[in-house]
Amino acid sequence: MVETVRSALRLTAVDPAAARLGLAPGLTLADARARIPDLAVVDADPAADERFLDRLAGLCDRWTPLVALDPPHGLALDITGCAHLFGGEAALRDAACARLAGLGLAVRASIAGTPDSARAQARFGRTALVAPGRDADAARRLPVAALELPGEVTTALSRAGLKTLADLAGRPSTALAARFGEALPRRLDRVLGREDRRITPLRPLPACLVERHFPEPLVRADGIEAVLAILIAEAATLLERRGAGGRVFEARLFRTDGAVRRLAVETGRPSRDRAAILRLFRERLESLADPIDPGFGFDTIRLAVPVAEPLAAAAPDLDGRAVEREAVADLVDRLATRLGRDRVLRFVAGDSHHPDREAALVPAMGPAPPGQVGWRPAEPDEPPARPLQLFDPPQPIETLAEVPDGPPIRFRWRRVLHQVARAEGPERIAPEWWRDGSDEPTRDYYRVEDAEGRRFWVFRQGLYGQDTPPRWFLHGLFA
Amino acid sequence: MAARPPLPAALRRLAGWTKTAAADAGGRVALGAAGPDGVLGGGIVRAALHEIHAERTADIATAAGFAVALALRAAHPSTPDAGARRPILWVRQDFLDVETGGIHPPGLAELGLDPGRVLLVRARDAGGVLRAAAEGARCTALAAVLIQPWGAPRTLDLTATRRLSLAAATSGVPVLLLRAAAEPAPSAAATRWTVRAEPSRALDANAPGYPVFEVRLVRHRGGVAEQQWRLEWDRDRGCFHDRTGLDRSGHAGLAPLSRPVVPLPADRSGSPRGGEAAGFRRAG
Incomplete structure (x- = not known):
């Protein structure tokens, strides 16, 4: 792979065969070609790499919800409390490696106590599985390059005869900091597992999460729906125990070949009504532009509730109005799921006398915006x-x-001549100079009715006797 | 086997849309004007589908106004089981906004409908309109459902209207199908109206008055013959007035409404003096 670095085409990555021939990243393409004339090169595309890594992160979501990107080309998975679900840490690592290798990738994976320790092991070490509490021992054999410090620091370390982390581990950190810079002792602590760094997961941890793994992949659509029903019931029970209700429900379907399909539904208010949520999912499944393709089947289905809000058990009021409000809110949810959130709307009054700003449309889902003025x-x-x-x-x-x-x-409007029989006006509506600027001409509105009885709202923009003659517009139709 | 409803009940349910049986279940929506209410036996059937055609494309706003007024009548406190604060679902096809302008909420308020009660659903095509309408017509917590597709889409056939009609009969919510640029086609609607704008009764200074609709009852499932009325919508009382006897100038029988008249000096700061300069009417 080549990329323009410092105004020259340089190698940015080489495959094992090229590495054996002595090529290394950083070499200019001209030099490399001089050594190996029939070198195959491809342009580097960091954006595509990033997209691919993001997709891989989605794939790794099946093992733990805490997946973080580990630049430049790694993924960090926090598997605390997840490993036993997959038969232990070693089995989980094997499963992950096998699946990623199945995509044609060369994978190096390590499990260790802290993210930095695992990263150093994966990139520079040979240890697949670091036993709990043994991070420092395992890291002692690593070369100093595993600290991933700037090149000159690494060079300086090796010139000083410090080859492995074992050489550094015993030395006082103040001395190391004075000689090689502040960064060294900090990196050292992290790689040795003395300091734990939290990873930042790509997706925030949902409030509630339930899932099902299938030994045999699921291929039928009605099977998916049945599983969703079970998962919704489980999630609802969890939410009920916490006195909460979900605002967003997100289902992820993990296909055996690594593709991940995401389906999300949203409710206008916190909900844990099993039937209503399942109905929303059904609407969503029906209204998908590209239907779900099971391919060789789904092996994991997960339901997450990313957004949950407190929801007290409903107390029915006496006149049954609450039931009606619920019914309307359900209707809004269903319509919004089917047609889209921005297509189910309600009017809010705008704080303005200008006809164009007198009212606005907002999605009917969710609470009314604050600071409402009345009509x-x-x-x-x-x-x-x-x-x-x-x-x-x-x-x-x-x-x-x-x-x-x-x-x-x-x-004359739309090529039809209207004879005005009755008229009233003018009603002058001044422009809002604080919004439109002072150049906006004033409008004089008239209510007019033509000979056939149709009623119109017309206005004259501008005044006579000014530079530009006034113009007439039709703005509205009365009933 | 035990879960199946008894045969007579199922038959009754099936017969609901053909007979007037559903009429008695949900009551009637009176228009508040003596003429049509007398002919219709107390008003239009509440739990049913009603079709309102704009006579010409230019009459869309008028027809919409009539439909809003009917929806308001359905939620009027004087009618039983009104639910005055229930929302009104209005399903509109996007194209209408281009052709006839978008709904202006202050205009709804001027007709007497609180815009906060309107749930507006915008659909891209007639199929979306019908799906959303079918969903809405099944919801019992609405005051009325207004459906406004554009033109004569092929999906809006006898089956579709029958489905809407059944949904309305089940939920007891009046469903008003507002049509423009469409020839009347066979449908399962209980009534079909054609609406046209009509000159209003002039106020002082020849100002346009209250909205007047020329409505023609074209079709009635109960067998009422075709008939025509001129109805005026009274927002303050929330009812129609029958103005059928008036001629087009609006002066027969009734004098123009009297009202305080304020002269309007050039600087617009004068105090009311009453009646000398009748050329202006207090506005706004």
Whole structure:
């Protein structure tokens, strides 16, 4: 692999065969070609590497939820408390290596007490399994390069005759820090397992997690649904015990060939209603643009509740309104699952007198946004002052007005001429200079009714006697 | 075997959409105007599907206004089992926003409907509209379901309307199918209305008045003959008024509504003097 480093094409990675021929990362491509003329090179693509590593992380999710990227090309899995589910640490390591090797990868894996210790063992050592509490002993045989310090420090160490970590382990850290820099004693502590560093998992740990492994892969769609029903019931029991309800439920289907399919449903309020959640999953399965392809089957199905909120046991109120509210919230959840969250909406009043900003649409799921202003009440004994339907943007019309400042006597909209029979106005709506700037012209609105009885909301933008003549627009339709 | 419902009950359920049996189950929604209520035997059937056609594409807003008014009647406190605060589900096809403008919530408030009660569902195509509507029509906690597809999609056939009609009969929620740019086709709706805008009764200074709908009852499952009314929506009382007797200028029989008139000086700061300059009406 080659990449442009410091204005020259240099090797960034070599395969074992090339390494045997004496090539090493850092060599310029010209030099390498001079030594081996028929060298096969590929452009390095770090972004693709990163994507691939991310997919691998998803695959490793099946062994533990705590998977972290370990740059540049490693993965760190926190298997605390998980190993016994897979027959012990050695069996888990073997299973992971076998599966990754099955994808055509060269894998080196080690299990140790701390992430840095395991990383050093995997990259520089031979120990597959470090016994608990023996991190320091195992690390003593590693070369100083395992500290992964900058090149000059490593060189300086070997010039000083310090070849392995055993040579460093016994020395006072202040002396090492004074000679080789602050970083050395800290790295040393970590690799020797004296200091534990927490890994940052790619996905936050869910509030609740249940899963099923199958000795025989599951291929039928109705089987998936049945398993989901069991998992939902288990998760609901767990949530109930904690007095919580889930807002998001996420199912992960791990296929035998390593592909991972994710399905998530969301509820408007905390829920642990088994039937309702299963119904949402059913909706989701039905409305998938690309149906689930079982391939050779799924061997693990996991249900996680990433977001949970407190939910007290429901107390029915006397008039049954709570039941109705629940029913509506369920309906909203179902529709949002089927059509998408941004398609099930409700109106909120905007704090503005400008027609375009008087109201906004927000997803109907979840609580109402804070700071709600109320709707302006209709004036009693007056016909509607605002149209039922509003065009965005307003539609330009050609008008003929009797007097410059009056309402139009006829106007043409969408190639149809309308004779104005009745009109009322103007109602001047000034622009909001604090939002639009001071250049925005004022609008004079008229309610007009044409000879056929259709009622329109039209406005004149700008004033007569200014540089630009005013223009007329149709903004809305009354009932 | 034991779980199967007894045959008569199943038959009754099947017959629900053909007979008027469902009518008595959920009651009726009165329009509040003597003319149509008398002819319809107290109003339209609550637990049923009703079809409202805009006579021409330009009448969509008017037809929508009529549908909103009907939905409000269905939730009116005077009708039994009203549930005045229940939400109204409005399923709309996206294309309508381009063609006729989006729903303007203050305009809903001006018709008497609190916009906070509206659940708006936007669907990309008619199929989505029908699926969402079928889901909504089954929910008993709604005041009404408004369905607004565009044109005459092939999915909206007799079977689809029958399904909606059955759902409405089961849940007891009125389902209003609002159609535009569509020829009337066979459907399972209990009634079919054609709505057209009609000149309103002018207020002082020739200002447009309350919304007036020219509604024609084209089809009625109970066998009521085709009939036509001119209805005016009164937001403050939440009912329709029958204005069928009026001519188009709105002056027959009834004088224009009297109201305080305020002269409007050029600087708009004058105090009301009453009646001298009747050219302006207090606005806003």
